Amino acid sequence: MAEFRRAYGAAPWHLLLLAGCFAVTGWIALRLAGEASALRMLLWFLGAVIAHDLVLFPVYASLDRALRRALGRAGAPSPLNHVRVPALGAGLLFLVYLPGILGLGDGTYLAATGLAPRALLGRWLAVSGALLAASALLYAARLLARRAR
Amino acid sequence: MPASPPPPDDAPSAAPAALWRGLARHRPPGVDAADRAWRSPVRGPWLTSVLGAVLLATLPLVIVTGLLDWIAYGPRLDQAFPRDVGWLHPPVFDWPTRPAWLFRVTQGLHVTLGIVLVPVVLGKLWSVVPKLFDWPPARSAAQLLERLSLLLLVGGILFQTATGLLNIQYAYLFGFDFYTAHWYGAWIFTAALVTHVAVKLPRLVTALRGPGFVRTPVERTRPEPADPDGLVARRPGPATMSRRGVLALVGGGALLLAALTVGQSVDGLRRTALLLPRGRRIDDGPTGFPVNRSVAAAGVTPEQTGPGWRLTLRAGNRTVTLDRARLLGLAQHTAVLPIACVEGWSTSQTWTGVRLRDLAALVGAAGPATARVRSLERAGLFREAVLHGGQVTDPDALLALRVNGVDLSPDHGYPARIIVPALPGVHCTKWVAEIVFDG
Structure with missing residues (x-):
């Protein structure tokens, strides 16, 4: 047992568990291999990881770094989080409701419901503006409170 | 708790030792720069574990309600999609008619919770992202396999979220059958999640004893002690947000999404689903409620x-x-x-x-x-x-x-x-x- 542990790097149950995990995935891969769209599914699966780890994360981390550089030295109270928080909120909304905001499903929507799709881009801008304005108001109030002291 | 992480040139003992040692020694360019670039002082096992605990409590609900939706479609009547799923399916039964709100709740929870958890998933991924650029990528066969299973875990949750979000917004950009992809994606993710939880649960429990939820001002926020997993930054910068602040930010994001999504399922709040196609009435008359197919x-x-x-x-x-x-x-x-x-x-x-x-x-x-x-x-x-x-x-x-x-x-x-x-x-x-x- 100790010999196995040394060679493998963990207890036998660890190997068993991972073998089970890969067995499920392998069985699904074999099952889907016959589908015409199997390659597309694989590309979307791997593409999702690449899109998050190598695109989304570096982009938001770089933006945040630039923001910290620009506002990090500003006086107290720091405006940094008053920009960060509404920006993250707007970004999150954009990410989740992106198909609607960009109208990617408009054709299908019109064909299925017979209703004209609503322009959601303006709404997203309005909600984002409201978040930013609320944050700015809060910052102004904090500044005033600090001065009054 | 170990005082410091193993140094990068630590001689691994797993077999074949020469391979792992060689891998550790040959550091590709950029690895050291990346290692130094992680500056956030709030990254660490406690924050990761709190986010992990939230997902551990909620993701099973998303998985189970998803499977229930499949059962509600009637696999016994050959009406559930995908139809032919082999042995990999939950026990099937005739979907009951009572309580009358059953399907409304199972599918509403599945979609709404799936959306609300997006910031928690993103926060959790942010908290562990330095591990992705770690060198060597593995020090033993066990670690190598575990990291491969993480590809299934991360790919699984992102794939399920992306296909689900596109489907509820009528954007079938992916060009494959949604039911088939979302079904099998769910099983790949579930298997990887069970594996991950089984391996990491003891770490999660230990790490939750960390800094705790006590209010700490930003300027007094300090990194956690160095951990064996290497989540804590080696050269942390000054804190710009407390750990509580990060959790409040993630929770605030979840609340924001909840506020803009529940209108799909609650008649009195229909119009609050501002950014979703189903957040509208056709008109104010008695037949003005939503239509899926005209x-x-x-x-x-x-x-x-x-x-x-x-x-x-x-x-x-x-x-x-x-x-x-x-x-x-x-x-x-x-x-x-x-x-x-x-x-x-x-x-x-x-x-x-x-x-x-x-x-x-x-x-x-x-x-x-x-x-x-x-x-x-x-x-x-x-x-x-x-x-x-x-x-x-x-x-x-x-x-x-x-x-x-x-x-x-x-x-x-x-x-x-x-x-x-x-x-x-x-x-x-x-x-x-x-x-x-x-x-």
């Missing part, structure tokens, strides 16, 4: 639904044909029932019509095993639906002719549609032409 999209013409329309009932070799006036002459029953779509919206309305069991009795099928309902619609995946016996005989199972005190509108299925408690919306067939009772 009469025009279904290709059903006014001639088909006009005075010439007949409902055909069959059981064995008996056939009864009724026009709308005769249907209205039969005993009418009114019920307040929800209609819920698997794509994440639902609404409760007051339906009036003839009980399905009364229609069955008309053709001498008092306790049918199934009822096959056909629509006037010629194409479309759901032009036909099969109900099991319990769904036919429920006292509130109706062939609805009217809704909220007026005739059904063409888009809601005039001249007649099915409405059954807890039945998925797609099986509440509209523009009904024929019902065949069996058994």
Whole structure:
């Protein structure tokens, strides 16, 4: 047992568990291999990881770094989080409701419901503006409170 | 708790030792720069574990409600998608009709919780992202396998979220069958999640004893002690947000998404689903509630639904044909029932019509095993639906002719549609032409 542990790097149950995990995935891969769209599914699966780890994360981390550089030295109270928080909120909304905001499903929507799709881009801008304005108001109030002291 | 992480040139003991040692020694360019670039002082096992604990408590709910939605479609009646799933499926049973809100809640939870958890998932990924650029990528076969399973875990949750979000917003950009992909993606993710939890649960429990939720001002926020997993930055910068602040930010994001999503499922709040296509009423009238498929999209013409329309009932070799006036002459029953779509919206309305069991009795099928309902619609995946016996005989199972005190509108299925408690919306067939009772 100790010999196995040394060679493998963990207890036998660890190997068993991972073998089970890969067995499920392998069985699904074999099952889907016959589908015409199997390659597309694989590309979307791997593409999702690449899109998050190598695109989304570096982009938001770089933006945040630039923001910290620009506002990090500003006086107290720091405006940094008053920009960060509404920006993250707007970004999150954009990410989740992106198909609607960009109208990617408009054709299908019109064909299925017979209703004209609503322009959601303006709404997203309005909600984002409201978040930013609320944050700015809060910052102004904090500044005033600090001065009054 | 170990005081410091192993140095990068630590000699691994696992076999083949030469391979792991060589891998550790050959550091590709950029690895050291990346290692130094992680500056956030709040990254660490405690924050990761709190986010992990939230996901551990909530993701099973998303998984189970997803599987329940598959069962609600009726695998026993060969109506669940994907159809042929082999041995990999939950135990199947006849979907009950009570409580009437059952499907509304299971699918509403699945879609809403799936959306609300997006910031928690993103936060969790942010908290562990330095591990992705770690060198060496593994120090033993065990670590290598575990990291490969993490690809399935991360790929799984992102794939499920992306396909789900696109599906509920009508954007079928992916070009593959949604049901097939979301079903098998769920199993890959679930297997990887079970593995991850089994391996990491002891770490999570230990790490939760860390800094705790006590309020700490930003300027006094310090990194956690160096951990064996290497989550804590080696060269942390000054804190710009406390750990509580990060959790509040993630929680705030979740609340924001909840506020803009629940309107899909709650009638009084419909318009608050500002950024979702289902967050709207067609008009303010009694038939203004949402429509998934219009009469025009279904290709059903006014001639088909006009005075010439007949409902055909069959059981064995008996056939009864009724026009709308005769249907209205039969005993009418009114019920307040929800209609819920698997794509994440639902609404409760007051339906009036003839009980399905009364229609069955008309053709001498008092306790049918199934009822096959056909629509006037010629194409479309759901032009036909099969109900099991319990769904036919429920006292509130109706062939609805009217809704909220007026005739059904063409888009809601005039001249007649099915409405059954807890039945998925797609099986509440509209523009009904024929019902065949069996058994």
